[in-house]
Amino acid sequence: MITGNFEYHQPSSVPEALALLSDLGDEARVIAGGHSLIPTMKLRLAMPEHLIDLQGIKELKNIDVSNGEVRIGAMTTQAELIGSDELFQAAPIIRETALQIADPQVRYMGTIGGNVANGDPGNDMPAVMQCLDATFLLQGPDGERSVAAREFYEAAYFTARDELEILTEIRFSACEGGYSYGKQKRKIGDYATAAAAVLLTKGADGSCTAASIALTNLADTPLYCADASSHLQSNGVSEDSIASAVASAMEQIEPVDDNRGPAEFKKHAAAIILTSTIRQAWARA
Amino acid sequence: MSATAETVQDRKAALKGLGTSRKRVEDARFTQGKGNYVDDIKLPDMLFGDFVRSQHAHARVISIDTSAAMALPGVVAVLTAADLEPLNLHWMPTLAGDKQMVLADGKVLFQGQEVAFVIAEDRYIAADAVDLVQVKYEELPVLVDPFKAELPDAPILREDIADAKEGAHGARRHPNHIFTWEQGDKPGTEAILSEAPVVAEEMVYYHRTHPCPMETCGSVASMDKVNGKLTLWGTFQAPHVVRTVASLLSGIAEHNIRVVSPDIGGGFGNKVGVYPGYVCSIVASIVTGKPVKWVEDRMENLSSTAFARDYWMNGKIAATEDGKILGLWCHTTADHGAFDACADPTKYPAGFMNICTGSYDIPTAYLAVDGIYTNKAPGGVAYRCSFRVTEAAYFIERMIEVLAIKLNMDAAELRAKNFIRKEQFPYQSALGWEYDSGDYHTAWNKALEAVGYKELREEQAKQVEEFKAGNTRKLMGIGLCHFTEIVGAGPVKNCDILGMGMFDSCEIRIHPTGSALARLGTISQGQGHATTFAQILATEIGISADDITIEEGDTDTAPYGLGTYGSRSTPVAGAATAMAGRKIRAKAQMIAAYLLEVHDNDIEWEVDRFVVKGAPERFKTMKEIAFASYTQAIPGVEPGLEAVSYYDPPNMTYPFGAYICVMDIDVDTGVSDVRKFYALDDCGTRINPMIIEGQVHGGLTEALAIAMGQEIAYDELGNIKTGTLMDFFIPTSWETPNYQTDFTETPSPHHPIGAKGVGESPNVGGVPAFSNAINDAFRAFGLTHTHMPHDHWRVWKTANKLGLHG
Known part of the structure; x- marks a missing residue:
């Protein structure tokens, strides 16, 4: 249960992270909360040579509700989702779902971006995002694009995200009912x-x-x-x-x-x- | 007068002795993270070992290439069987009279088996090097089903003993057969079965599971080549036995070996046996001259160290038409895995499975157990129970239910009808035990009344009607269990482990100022020995428990003992403690008489002092006596105040209990919910009610886990399917129901303080109670028996087979 060797990088901005990803190529993996990737690495099923940790990127950690639109930064933790009253007003299903993910310790580390981007069919947030008809914002070397959650998932661990892209934000309309x-x-x-x-x-x-x-x-x-x-x-x-x-x-x-x-x-x-x-x-x- | 009486009470309370809910003295360090476990031990220049393990369940080892691993900077050595063979340490004896490979010798027999041991400067390098060891295998056919072990096309697993017609426990009829153990009256039981008006039959499977203690197994070996001394710290439930075994294996004289069990994070039977990791750490330290640490990870713990249960118990129970049991027959097929590494007393290859007549007066019985080799991890330890007692209790408590169905009788009534009556104790069971004491009817009636049994049955019947009418999709199960444990192994005349009699010991030193140190041959893994043994002693010698230090686990200082498992600490070491305390008191009486200038017979013991008979104002406290023993020349009495006792119990103890579980079950999702759990325990004299309650809560939660989902499952290729805590069920507070505890108190007549032991009762009684609740819920729809674990899909499957899904 010990990972292989890897280099650890902690960029402080999205462009910096994207540059690292482009430079390091196939041997690099982006890590958010790490609750899927780290166990996989401990089992040595994944042995990336470089880990690009997004925790230092402050702009990815936010919840914004305005004009009926909700924007959640990819590095927002499940615990932060649960704790946001503003988000609960706009989309109470998020809190209800997040409370059913793992346990409090995991929720303090696990992020919504990691949960939706990993493509694990066991993760709970992807279906919720499809239910909300959310859009995922992807940033890559060629700029920014958005993909609907309903179009994002191709197969287990295969998504519309290109390997050189980072999922940075989730957007959906506040819901009623x-x-x-x-x-x-x-x-x-x-x-x-x-x-x-x-x-x-x-x-x-x-x-x-x-x-x-x-x-x-x-x-x-x-x-x-x-x-x-x-x-x-x-x-x-x-x-x-x-x-x-x-x-x-x-x-x-x-x-x-x-x-x-x-x-x-x-x-x-x-x-x-x-x-x-x-x-x-x-x-x- | 009342003032005097009060004073005696106050003095008694100040001792914090027997019956006091004294707070656990261990918890100050545990709750602050200040425990000291094996993995906390850090020695200068310490190296780390890690195993290359087999991914195959059965394969020949063609070659092992260690060159790439050895080339990795920081790797010190890689050991294989070939390196251990010159030392004759490539195999080691098991506690069950078998032998086990330390490192793969020509073949591997289970997935996760130890193949090579990498020694490196840190654990990270060791883990990297493990990946670099190249092992070439030739896969062999795999045997996972014990019922196929003796078929003509079955692969032969143990080529090393393929031709041996005799094993440690008698004749072997096939290379994959380990032993047959028979108890009781076979022709007599068969005659009853053929003639009895009613015979119920059922195959009861108690699935394979694992003790899974929070702390995994590990050791640190340090060979001092200058003075020739080996020190071994490890997760040992029996440190003294480990020292003896280490000496016999290594050839190092026993006085040159010191074994230390530091704080242990739970054992539950998993830490009784000897593991390849311990042996390899010792050899590695001898080879390198440096301390070597080995600590397994969770997956290694679940897949390679001792499992529990895996008993297929085929039962037949005979009765009269009005429900008087006439006879019991049981044939068990025991899946032992690749090596017989059970931890049972030598003469009991199936442990105390012959307690399977349970709480009932069954005149005739027969038990046979066949031990079988399969391509699974070795073990068969007593997971929070005395040796195979959980299997026995589960078997009889299921058979009683099966018989009740056959008789169309209430299962509570059937039990009461067949209980051994109070006046029958000491009771001689058909399978050879002498039950020391019990009052089952009192406990049972108290339990039925406490839960409102009659009303529960009425509610259940109503719910069945509602279900049939389509008004609900939930069923209600009432799980009954009355169990009898057999613990406190045991009398040296018939109980030994590797030849060592199963006595235990206590050594007491009273210091001049009246505080004390007591050392025992046992070792706490969370049971709270430092708290409760001090309480036993406090009552015996009149020194406050707060002034008594309890030490265990260091073989250089503690007296020899057989360790802690099978609920034996209180029955055996607890008795030794009381007896040693009485020796102290006997000497103290002579000193007090001298100090009071009266004859020994003219004084009597009162709480914490000797008092002159008829002159209560004239007395000497134990504290005063202790001081005098070190400061005064007392004619005819040696200075000092110390005692040691080695206690050989005259009999086992037989704790019992009445448990009732009420469960609500959703037949569509298979989700079940424990509405109520009532647990009445009778463990004889109660030393610390708070610790008893904690033990009961913990044991019930492990029972819940086992009954409702916890298992070690293999696929047909011998791949372990439940090797992580994602799939291996450990309940959290969320899954744990509320428990209502209760007690009766029937002291053991042969134990010095009447105590019987309690740590394992809740697991023994809990599993049948949970399982019976599930089974009972479907009784109205024709179910006789369904196997554990009762996880969602299996419960759903049961409902589905009964046609409850339309």
């Missing part, structure tokens, strides 16, 4: 057996005016469930429509057997979790 992040896990600190992010808006007449559903750890990427979402929006929220929406979402999932259980169990649990999460979001809408 009901929200819920439901997660089944074996214990504190575990990844989800199945988890669901749901946002629902209720019109004055009781109709569903907006719906968004995404799932965690049920395929090799987070899953935005477009059909299930639009089904609720078109048909309103009732036990029948929830059942149809869940059935639709379940067609998308491809869980795999692991120590959390066989795929058949996960499929069943996922439907239960999604159903209860929709119900809770609607109750809060």
Whole structure:
């Protein structure tokens, strides 16, 4: 459980970090909170020769809510997300999700940028970002570009981020209405057996005016469930429509057997979790 | 008069003796991070060792190339079996009469096995060098299923003893067979089974798990080549035995070896055995002339050091139609892994599995245990239990439930009907034990009343109706358990480890000013010995526990003892402490009589002093007596006030308890929630109620872990699937339910203070209580038995098989 040798770099600005990344090339890895990368390095499954630590870049650590838009710097920790009342007002699902990630010690170090950029299907924030229809800001040698969270994930640990880019910021619109992040896990600190992010808006007449559903750890990427979402929006929220929406979402999932259980169990649990999460979001809408 | 009575009470309270919830004296340093563990030891010029381990479960070692590792700056040596062979240390004896490779000798037999030992100037260089050692393997067929061990196409694992027809425990019928151990009356039991009106049968599997102490195993060896002395610090639950073994193995005279167990961060049986790392650190220190430290990491601990359980227990229980048990039959297939490295008393290759008649008056019984080799890590230690007692308790407490289902009878009633009655003690069990004391009915009734058992059953029945009506997706389980432990090994006439009788010891020195030092042959790993042994002594010799220092773990200073495991410290070393204290008091009586100018028989002991009978104003306190023993010439009495006692217990002790768990289970997600857990323990005389409660909380939490998810699982290729704490379940405060503790107090008649031991009871009783709750929840839907661990997917699977998902 001791990492291989590596050089440690702590740039103080994004351009400096980008320059290091360009210079050092394939042998360098960017590190945020380190809670995925360091264990991998300790197992010597990853042996980068250079670590570029983003902790010294102050501009990446901020939460800004203005004009209905939320901007979160990539190096903002889960604990800071939980602690921000401003963010809770704008998107309460973030706090609810962050509180279900690992344990307090991990949340003091783990960052939202690391969580969404790593491409680990077990991470919770990617599905929440898809649910929020967030945009990720990427900075690279050729400048800045943004990619929608719903377009970002390609396969496990493969994302739209180029190796020479750094994910610096997350943007999404403040949301109204009901929200819920439901997660089944074996214990504190575990990844989800199945988890669901749901946002629902209720019109004055009781109709569903907006719906968004995404799932965690049920395929090799987070899953935005477009059909299930639009089904609720078109048909309103009732036990029948929830059942149809869940059935639709379940067609998308491809869980795999692991120590959390066989795929058949996960499929069943996922439907239960999604159903209860929709119900809770609607109750809060 | 009342003033005098008060004074006696005050003086008694000041002693902080037996029955006092005295705060743990150890915690001042532990809570401040000031403990001193093996990995805290830093010596000048110390080197670090690290293992190259096998990634294969079964393979021949074709070659080991250490040249690239040796070329790395800072690497001092790389040891392989070939280097250890001239010293005859490439294999070592196990505590179970088998032998184990220290480093791979021609082949590897489990994933994680030690292949080479790298010694370097620091642990980082050592880790880098491990990666540079090139080992060439030829993979062999893997055996992970003990039931396939004797099939014609089974690979032969232990080529070193393939032809040996006799093992340490009798005849072997196959190269992969270790022993068969039989107890009880086979024909008698079979006759009862064939004739009995009711016979219930079940295969009960107690899965493989691991003690996983917070501190992993490690050692620091320092060979002083000038004076020829070897000092060995290590995570040892039995330091004196380690010294003897080290002497026998290395040829170093025993007086030239000092073994020290410093603070130990939990043992739970994992630190009883001898590991290759200890041997390699010693050899490395001898070879290099420098101190060498070896400390394993978490994954190494889980995958290579001693596991626990892995017993397939096939049971048959016979009864009359109204539920009187007539006989019990058990055949166990015991998966021991690649080497038989159980830590049991020599004559008990399956430990005290023959306590499997439990709390019940079962007239006839038969037990057979087959030990089998597989391509898994060696071990089979008593994880927070006396030797195999958790397996035995789980077996009988499941069989009782299975029988209750067969009889369509309430399981609480079935238990009460078959308990050994109070007046039957001392009770001779069908499988050979003499239970010392017990009052099971009183404990059981207290437990049933405390939880409102009748009302719980009514609620459960209602919930089943609601479930069937489609109004809820939750079921309720009531997990019952009445366990009887057998601890305090043990009488030297039938208990030994590597030939060493399982006595224990205490040596007491009273200082001139009336404070004391007591040293014992045991070693605390968190049990709070420094607190509780001082309390035993305080009551015996009338010196406040606060004025008594307890020392353990240094073989140069402590008297010889067999160590701490199997809840033996209080029953054995605690008894030695009381007996040594009584020797002190006997001498003190002579001194006091002389000082008071009366005959010995004219004075009597009162809390902290000897008082002249009929003249309470004339007395000498222990403090005064101690001072006199060093300052006055007393005719016929040697100066000083010291005593030593080696205690050979006349019998085991038999703590017991009644546990009830109420669980709510979601049949769709498989998630279960402990609504209530009531634990009544009877550990005889209670030394420190607060420490007992802490022990019970800790043991129950480990039981929760084991029952609900903790396992060491292998795939069909012998790859360990649960080798990190991501998958190996250790409950946090979040997963830990609230526990309601209670007690009755039935002293042991043969123990000097009546104490029986408690540290392991909650694990022994907790596992069946949790498991029975899960099983019970599905009883109304036709379930007889489902195996642990009861993690979400397995509970879901149970519900699914019963058709509860529509």
